[in-house]
Amino acid sequence: MKNPFPGARVRGSSSGRPIMALLDLLGRRMALRIIWELRGDPLNFRDLVDAAGTNPSVLNTRLSELREAGIIELSEDGYGLTAEGRTLLADMMPLNAWADAWAKRLRKP
Template structure:
């Protein structure tokens, strides 16, 4: 359950997602995640580093092998989210119609 607690914290999943293509500096992460404060970024990265999902390299923060493994397991959830989002958009006009 500790992993779910970590992943459920605000911005954690988004930060992992942004690191999927390679290392990013703190500045680039903040730019990629609009609305993320520097202090929250530091807190989340400390938590992810402490959980061995992210490491700090010369090029910035990067996923560890364990972090990459986690992201691979999350990818099917991303595919589901895309399908779900499309279905929600398609149904929205129906919900706005008043009941007869």
């Protein structure tokens, strides 16, 4: 299937609503993780493979989608978040705190 793109059909939705395209894009394997791993300094391709614990083919597929979406870019320093990507990451940061509270809950139910 084509890359998720606001205004286009995506898996599970033909409405073209931007949130549906975003949920499809972020719902693919390693997409959230890749963005997460780029929260600090840019990483080169191989370091990103290691950091995300994935393999070149999946990473490259996700990178092309995330680059086309304007979330990630390749600079001289390696792969990093664009300005837009950083605002998306900022929106994801609460998930970290949520996950910690979740772990605490599940340890003593």
